[in-house]
Amino acid sequence: MQENYLDISGVGIEFPTDEAPFRALQDINLKISRGEFISLIGHSGCGKSTLLNIVAGLENATEGGVILEGKEVDEPGPDRAVVFQHHALMPWLTVYENVELAVRQVFKGKKNRAEMREWIEHNLRLVHMEHAVGKLPAEISGGMKQRVGIARCLAMQPKVLLMDEPFGALDALTRAHLQDSLMDIQAEVGNTVIMITHDVDEAVLLSDRIVMMTNGPAATIGEVLKIELERPRDRLALAEDAGFNHHRQQVLNFLYAKQKNPETLKQEAALGVAQESPALATPRATENKLSSEQAA
Amino acid sequence: MSAGEHTAPSSDALAGVAGTRFNWEKHVNRLLQVIGLPLIGIAVFLMIWQMGAASIQTSLGQFPGPAQVWDQAGTLVQEHIREREKAGEFYERQEVRNAKKLEKNPDASIKWRDYTGKSTFFDQIFTSLYTVAVGFILASLIAIPVGIACGLNESFYRACNPIIQVFKPVSPLAWLPLVTMVVSAVYTSEDPLFDKSFLNSAFTVALCCLWPTLINTTVGVSSVDKDLVNVSRVMALPTLTHIRRIVLPSAIPMIFTGLRLSLATGWMVLIAAEMLAQNPGLGKFIWDEFQNGSSNSLGRIMVAVVVIGLTGFALDKLMLILQKRVSWDKHATLR
Ligand SMILES: Nc1ncnc2c1ncn2[C@@H]1O[C@H](COP(=O)(O)OP(=O)(O)OP(=O)(O)O)[C@@H](O)[C@H]1O
Ligand SMILES: [Mg+2]
Numbered sequence: 121m122q123e124n125y126l127d128i129s130g131v132g133i134e135f136p137t138d139e140a141p142f143r144a145l146q147d148i149n150l151k152i153s154r155g156e157f158i159s160l161i162g163h164s165g166c167g168k169s170t171l172l173n174i175v176a177g178l179e180n181a182t183e184g185g186v187i188l189e190g191k192e193v194d195e196p197g198p199d200r201a202v203v204f205q206h207h208a209l210m211p212w213l214t215v216y217e218n219v220e221l222a223v224r225q226v227f228k229g230k231k232n233r234a235e236m237r238e239w240i241e242h243n244l245r246l247v248h249m250e251h252a253v254g255k256l257p258a259e260i261s262g263g264m265k266q267r268v269g270i271a272r273c274l275a276m277q278p279k280v281l282l283m284d285e286p287f288g289a290l291d292a293l294t295r296a297h298l299q300d301s302l303m304d305i306q307a308e309v310g311n312t313v314i315m316i317t318h319d320v321d322e323a324v325l326l327s328d329r330i331v332m333m334t335n336g337p338a339a340t341i342g343e344v345l346k347i348e349l350e351r352p353r354d355r356l357a358l359a360e361d362a363g364f365n366h367h368r369q370q371v372l373n374f375l376y377a378k379q380k381n382p383e384t385l386k387q388e389a390a391l392g393v394a395q396e397s398p399a400l401a402t403p404r405a406t407e408n409k410l411s412s413e414q415a416a
Numbered sequence: 417m418s419a420g421e422h423t424a425p426s427s428d429a430l431a432g433v434a435g436t437r438f439n440w441e442k443h444v445n446r447l448l449q450v451i452g453l454p455l456i457g458i459a460v461f462l463m464i465w466q467m468g469a470a471s472i473q474t475s476l477g478q479f480p481g482p483a484q485v486w487d488q489a490g491t492l493v494q495e496h497i498r499e500r501e502k503a504g505e506f507y508e509r510q511e512v513r514n515a516k517k518l519e520k521n522p523d524a525s526i527k528w529r530d531y532t533g534k535s536t537f538f539d540q541i542f543t544s545l546y547t548v549a550v551g552f553i554l555a556s557l558i559a560i561p562v563g564i565a566c567g568l569n570e571s572f573y574r575a576c577n578p579i580i581q582v583f584k585p586v587s588p589l590a591w592l593p594l595v596t597m598v599v600s601a602v603y604t605s606e607d608p609l610f611d612k613s614f615l616n617s618a619f620t621v622a623l624c625c626l627w628p629t630l631i632n633t634t635v636g637v638s639s640v641d642k643d644l645v646n647v648s649r650v651m652a653l654p655t656l657t658h659i660r661r662i663v664l665p666s667a668i669p670m671i672f673t674g675l676r677l678s679l680a681t682g683w684m685v686l687i688a689a690e691m692l693a694q695n696p697g698l699g700k701f702i703w704d705e706f707q708n709g710s711s712n713s714l715g716r717i718m719v720a721v722v723v724i725g726l727t728g729f730a731l732d733k734l735m736l737i738l739q740k741r742v743s744w745d746k747h748a749t750l751r
Contacts, residue, residue: 176650177649178646178649178650196646196649196650196652197650197652198650198651198652200650201650202646202647202650204643204646204647206643208641208643208644208646208647210644210647210661210662210665211744211745212665212666212744212745213661221651221653221661222651225651225652225653225657226651276650276651
């Protein structure tokens with residue numbers, strides 16, 4: 121594994137608002153190796169999407185920067201494909217055409233027509249959507265749309281695959297299916313992935329490392345948790361696995377004990393209670409560093 | 417059913433009978449609503465018209481009721497047929513004459529003249545349609561690209577906005593004198609391809625067709641789903657591909673709303689422009705009839721009024737059909 125494949129260093133961002141500028145992110149440092157699967161987890165509004173968009177080049181950092189394979193990121197491009205929460209398929213294009221639009225653009229002059237066709241079909245097969253090539257997005261289910269969105273990104277052969285709550289809008293069963301698909305694809309293709317999620321199980325199941333973010337404003341990386349579970353991972357076997365549950369516990373602990381949801385904090389302050397759930401307050405054994413503000 | 421007559425009938429049978437009868441009723445109801453109600457509306461309107469007309473005396477005689485107007489419509493059709501016959505005869509005579517000339521002397525220079533009879537009501541309709549089409553297409557060719565540019569580029573929009581806001585509310589008739597003067601100053605070819613009067617009307621129509629299309633296109637383009645725009649940026653689509661594959665398909669409904677508004681105003685303005693500027697077309701027909709002041713004039717004008725209304729309606733329907741053709745969403749209800 122190549123260290124420093126993707127290097128996020130000193131990233132911070134300020135949004136101009138009517139009053140004082142709003143500082144969403146501050147001093148984000150993260151080095152990602154090639155082929156690594158990273159999950160970003162944190163409370164709503166802490167700035168996960170913003171961070172992902174900075175890596176994608178859709179948003180510009182106020183300070184710091186992102187370096188991918190030795191080159192600074194300053195604009196969006198197909199080498200950092202994004203899977204959006206709400207599929208973002210063109211409703212006027214069929215499943216095939218949606219993928220084709222990306223493939224045509226990325227492999228213009230590199231593949232001929234037949235090769236492109238083969239490549240599009242290959243990627244649709246990867247996500248098990250080869251049966252619906254001629255359908256419009258309105259004619260397929262939400263899970264299927266998300267599959268096509270993933271196929272479109274895979275087809276761009278990105279250096280990094282960025283996913284913003286890719287399964288957030290789906291029901292639990294469909295989500296589990298897609299997670300399994302994603303693990304299979306990951307085993308086959310070996311992409312570098314950054315995925316935002318709100319689902320702790322999903323994060324532990326899929327990731328090599330889980331990056332947990334503190335609450336905003338001026339959110340930063342709180343802890344990084346390494347998930348050392350053997351691959352291929354099987355969700356049924358893992359449900360009973362002590363290691364899995366331990367990791368799960370660590371994430372929950374971070375989210376609900378250390379980084380209380382700002383809403384609950386407010387409620388508790390109002391009620392005058394500030395007890396911690398004892399079950400969640402178990403000490404963790406991790407290699408993680410606490411940010412200075414965290415320790416304080 | 418005999419056994420069930422005394423006890424309660426099974427709910428299935430009840431639903432079945434009621435179902436078929438209800439469907440039939442619904443069908444009739446629907447027919448009544450779709451055809452019956454409009455017919456009643458028209459009939460009531462005609463009655464009020466007839467009664468109202470009978471009590472209005474103008475200097476040109478009694479105001480025409482539906483019956484007189486119907487008569488005049490027939491007359492206009494006959495006049496048209498007669499003119500066409502005359503034209504046919506004229507060309508026949510000309511052909512015979514020229515043939516004879518050539519027989520006597522094969523080198524004789526022969527002349528082919530166009531028939532220059534007076535233009536009939538139907539010629540005027542055609543002229544008006546042609547003029548509005550040219551003005552409308554001209555305006556759309558300008559308004560859609562500029563609207564797309566405004567929708568895509570905030571700065572460009574800010575630069576254009578004041579001009580759009582100021583010129584939008586100007587009645588196109590205010591433009592007419594200016595257009596007339598500019599056309600006669602600039603368009604001075606020896607063998608003009610178009611009549612000046614035609615250009616005057618067409619440009620005036622174009623000036624008022626610009627704004628609804630421009631504004632609606634801008635709104636449509638700037639409200640393209642942000643996710644789709646981001647996808648396009650991630651794919652690094654070139655601007656033209658971006659416009660063709662993403663912006664246009666999602667802005668089509670708004671663009672067409674603008675186009676339909678434009679065409680409707682264009683058609684209204686055209687009639688006024690033709691009347692004011694004595695440009696050929698339905699407006700001129702009305703004006704001439706008014707100046708003629710025969711006892712039939714009001715009836716003939718009324719025919720023109722109805723035809724103008726029907727044509728405007730047909731134009732809008734035409735745009736709707738076109739929209740259905742180019743729109744990707746075949747299930748959307750368009751009205
Ligand atoms: N363009 C913007 N202008 C001003 N503030 C913004 C802008 N974009 C994001 N923010 C703010 O930055 C913070 C982080 O937003 P972001 O969308 O990244 O959160 P998130 O972690 O993705 O939340 P969620 O889990 O709900 O998706 C929020 O407080 C949001 O209000
Ligand atoms: Mg988000």
